[in-house]
Amino acid sequence: MPTPSRRTFLSLGLAALALALPGCPERDALLDAPLTVLGPVAAAQTLTWVDTRAAAARVLDLASPTLAVRSVPVGLDPVLAVARRDHDEVMVLSRGSRGEPGVPPAPGTLAVISAAGAPARTYTVGSPFNAVSQTSDGRFAIAHYLPSATSGRLLFNPNEIAVVDLDAPPSAANPARRTVRSFGGVPNAVAFSPPMPINGTPRTLAVVLSDAYVTLIDLTNPQRAETTVRLTLPEDARAIRPTQLLFDPEQSTVYARAEQSNDVYALRLAPVTPDGPDGNDFRPTINQLAAGRNPSDMALIGEASARKLLVVSPGSRDARVIDARANTTVTVPLDAVANKILLFAAPSPRDATPAPRALLYATGGLASAVSFLELADLDARRGQNVETVQLSRPVLSALDLPERGAVMLDHTSAGTTGQLSLLDLARRTVSPIFAEVPLQGATFDSDRQRLWVAPSYTARMGYIALDTFGPGEVRLDEPATRVIPLPGAMGRPGRVVALHPASAGSLTVLDAANPQRETARVVRGFLLDSLLDRSAP
Amino acid sequence: MSPRLASSLVFAAATLAGSAALAQTSNAAHSPWSFGAEVGPAWHHDGSYLPFARKSPTTPAAGLFVGRDLAHLGPRLTLGAELGWRSESTDGNVRQAFATTLVTNSAQAALTLRVELLSWLTPYARFAGGASYLDASVSDGDGGTLTGGAWAPYGAAGAGVMLTSGRWFDGIGAHTLRVAVSVEGGYQYVAPTAIAVSQPAPADERAASDRIASQSTSLGTLDPSAAYLRVTVGFRF
Numbered sequence: 207m208p209t210p211s212r213r214t215f216l217s218l219g220l221a222a223l224a225l226a227l228p229g230c231p232e233r234d235a236l237l238d239a240p241l242t243v244l245g246p247v248a249a250a251q252t253l254t255w256v257d258t259r260a261a262a263a264r265v266l267d268l269a270s271p272t273l274a275v276r277s278v279p280v281g282l283d284p285v286l287a288v289a290r291r292d293h294d295e296v297m298v299l300s301r302g303s304r305g306e307p308g309v310p311p312a313p314g315t316l317a318v319i320s321a322a323g324a325p326a327r328t329y330t331v332g333s334p335f336n337a338v339s340q341t342s343d344g345r346f347a348i349a350h351y352l353p354s355a356t357s358g359r360l361l362f363n364p365n366e367i368a369v370v371d372l373d374a375p376p377s378a379a380n381p382a383r384r385t386v387r388s389f390g391g392v393p394n395a396v397a398f399s400p401p402m403p404i405n406g407t408p409r410t411l412a413v414v415l416s417d418a419y420v421t422l423i424d425l426t427n428p429q430r431a432e433t434t435v436r437l438t439l440p441e442d443a444r445a446i447r448p449t450q451l452l453f454d455p456e457q458s459t460v461y462a463r464a465e466q467s468n469d470v471y472a473l474r475l476a477p478v479t480p481d482g483p484d485g486n487d488f489r490p491t492i493n494q495l496a497a498g499r500n501p502s503d504m505a506l507i508g509e510a511s512a513r514k515l516l517v518v519s520p521g522s523r524d525a526r527v528i529d530a531r532a533n534t535t536v537t538v539p540l541d542a543v544a545n546k547i548l549l550f551a552a553p554s555p556r557d558a559t560p561a562p563r564a565l566l567y568a569t570g571g572l573a574s575a576v577s578f579l580e581l582a583d584l585d586a587r588r589g590q591n592v593e594t595v596q597l598s599r600p601v602l603s604a605l606d607l608p609e610r611g612a613v614m615l616d617h618t619s620a621g622t623t624g625q626l627s628l629l630d631l632a633r634r635t636v637s638p639i640f641a642e643v644p645l646q647g648a649t650f651d652s653d654r655q656r657l658w659v660a661p662s663y664t665a666r667m668g669y670i671a672l673d674t675f676g677p678g679e680v681r682l683d684e685p686a687t688r689v690i691p692l693p694g695a696m697g698r699p700g701r702v703v704a705l706h707p708a709s710a711g712s713l714t715v716l717d718a719a720n721p722q723r724e725t726a727r728v729v730r731g732f733l734l735d736s737l738l739d740r741s742a743p
Numbered sequence: 744m745s746p747r748l749a750s751s752l753v754f755a756a757a758t759l760a761g762s763a764a765l766a767q768t769s770n771a772a773h774s775p776w777s778f779g780a781e782v783g784p785a786w787h788h789d790g791s792y793l794p795f796a797r798k799s800p801t802t803p804a805a806g807l808f809v810g811r812d813l814a815h816l817g818p819r820l821t822l823g824a825e826l827g828w829r830s831e832s833t834d835g836n837v838r839q840a841f842a843t844t845l846v847t848n849s850a851q852a853a854l855t856l857r858v859e860l861l862s863w864l865t866p867y868a869r870f871a872g873g874a875s876y877l878d879a880s881v882s883d884g885d886g887g888t889l890t891g892g893a894w895a896p897y898g899a900a901g902a903g904v905m906l907t908s909g910r911w912f913d914g915i916g917a918h919t920l921r922v923a924v925s926v927e928g929g930y931q932y933v934a935p936t937a938i939a940v941s942q943p944a945p946a947d948e949r950a951a952s953d954r955i956a957s958q959s960t961s962l963g964t965l966d967p968s969a970a971y972l973r974v975t976v977g978f979r980f
Contacts, residue, residue, distance in 0.1 A: 738963030
């Protein structure tokens with residue numbers, strides 16, 4: 207018997223098994239991590255989700271024939287994804303990592319992802335910020351902390367910010383990190399001015415809003431020190447929180463409205479001689495103006511040479527016209543309480559000439575009437591310039607349709623039907639336009655041709671053509687949770703996307719100009735795209 | 744046909760006929776037909792298989808086969824052929840939300856080269872080729888399921904030993920019927936294959952035709968090649 211052959215044979219078999227067993231790959235921890243996503247964020251004809259545990263953005267290209275998905279790495283621990291204004295890009299703010307077993311420390315980053323597929327730019331903001339504000343043109347962004355934030359670090363400075371020039375590539379000087387001066391508070395929000403001419407040079411200002419003070423940063427000269435303006439006296443312990451800013455470039459004035467304050471604040475930026483190379487060439491002077499009780503909205507009215515501030519104050523049921531330079535106030539009593547202002551130019555039932563007018567209305571179900579205010583000759587006529595229009599129901603919310611000369615009012619409340627109505631600003635008439643659809647979640651398409659709604663209780667998506675106010679609807683395969691219109695470009699038609707509830711992602715894409723079921727497409731599972739490739743070693 | 748080639752074929756046939764007479768030394772050689780079932784694990788080594796596994800990517804497999812000895816190539820060497828079907832099934836969980844399953848069905852034809860070492864013990868080598876159908880599905884907790892499948896070429900090479908019983912069934916007149924058990928180890932190659940999944944169409948034809956056109960989603964490329972252990976139990980007759 208050839209025993210050695212058998213032994214050799216068995217040995218070879220066992221050796222093969224021994225080789226096979228250790229060859230099994232280790233299971234990637236990501237496969238067992240929950241799928242949590244940020245987004246979607248629309249940019250051009252893409253939708254971007256961020257898989258927070260995978261630290262990767264999934265960019266779904268709705269213009270591609272196959273609805274291709276692209277994965278783009280972002281920084282560790284992403285916390286925020288927003289569209290960059292006026293650009294087809296998405297910004298993803300990541301907090302980085304403080305270092306864990308197997309995970310080296312990583313700084314916070316701001317990744318900018320192009321919808322066109324260009325390589326992403328990653329700006330190292332350093333600290334684990336959790337908020338981003340940006341200018342209206344998307345040129346600058348400021349990464350900062352929200353006051354309620356916890357950094358997950360042993361120490362952090364809540365007044366630290368990072369100023370990012372998004373038009374410039376990442377460098378040692380971009381972003382610029384700095385700490386804003388504090389009077390004990392932390393930033394609540396950051397707002398940006400349009401170009402404000404100061405000493406003959408337009409400046410973009412970042413205004414950091416904190417409790418009881420604001421901080422002005424000259425983004426055009428980021429090396430210069432910031433300017434902090436207190437809104438209260440040092441001994442005043444009130445938590446006055448600035449919530450609304452208006453910028454008057456022609457008068458170099460910033461108006462601020464604050465919660466817990468019956469005043470509005472006018473900050474006039476007066477030119478001064480700079481104190482050194484890094485000194486500012488402006489200095490704000492503050493003017494505190496009485497604005498009734500609980501002012502809730504404000505708007506600038508009048509020509510640049512005679513600019514005034516219109517304020518509505520629901521607490522005193524009036525509107526006030528404030529001339530900050532002359533320090534005068536005209537009070538206009540209202541029959542109906544108002545907390546919002548909508549400026550428009552349109553004829554009125556008694557005047558066929560389009561003229562600047564204002565609609566004063568109350569959201570939150572506070573009033574069943576609205577007030578039209580003639581802005582011409584208001585100082586003399588006061589209450590005679592007010593016309594009150596009764597509505598059938600209180601207004602919960604409103605959507606401005608300025609191109610159509612109308613406002614869509616949502617009267618939704620428990621047990622009511624016919625919740626929507628259309629207020630014609632010129633004729634001052636109110637018409638119900640359809641029923642049983644709440645206005646929450648309604649979305650205009652990019653060219654404001656249609657208003658889209660997708661009630662979650664039915665597998666249908668509705669729209670109103672804003673030129674005729676004719677309603678229509680499309681039957682879907684399942685209910686939608688959100689509607690996202692995407693603009694057309696480069697010969698591609700505009701699209702509208704209905705998002706469906708599904709853990710792996712599910713949506714229906716329709717032609718925005720001709721929404722039909724026959725030309726729609728459904729794609730599901732795109733959040734699992736390349737799942738097998740990602741788990742490969 | 745050239746005279747040289749014809750003479751070569753005649754010589755080969757004569758050799759086979761002669762060796763056939765010599766090869767009747769093992770139990771297996773007396774029963775040229777085989778039929779049986781197979782089970783055994785496959786050890787997948789590529790990370791792309793991990794989403795379909797709970798922990799290690801080791802999957803159970805089972806199958807059926809039928810075979811026939813073709814020729815005796817020498818005193819102790821037998822060439823055989825097999826047709827078989829083998830199925831692997833595995834399931835896993837991904838991202839704490841998705842249940843995954845992968846069923847791989849392989850149809851294969853194989854050649855075996857058997858050494859009649861002892862009357863009851865025959866080592867062999869086996870080479871198989873065919874095609875595999877990879878059937879994947881992903882289900883989420885919301886009740887939604889995505890499915891997709893793809894064909895891929897299949898090949899395998901392995902070696903093992905077969906144990907063949909004596910004439911246990913003489914009492915019932917089945918003189919060539921024997922029980923055969925084999926253990927085989929080897930490697931199966933399945934070409935890396937792109938897997939795309941989509942929402943399955945409803946069973947009802949009317950409902951299916953009413954649905955909005957669906958676009959599939961690519962899960963990526965799956966490499967299902969694996970080392971395997973194959974244990975067979977069957978009959979020879």
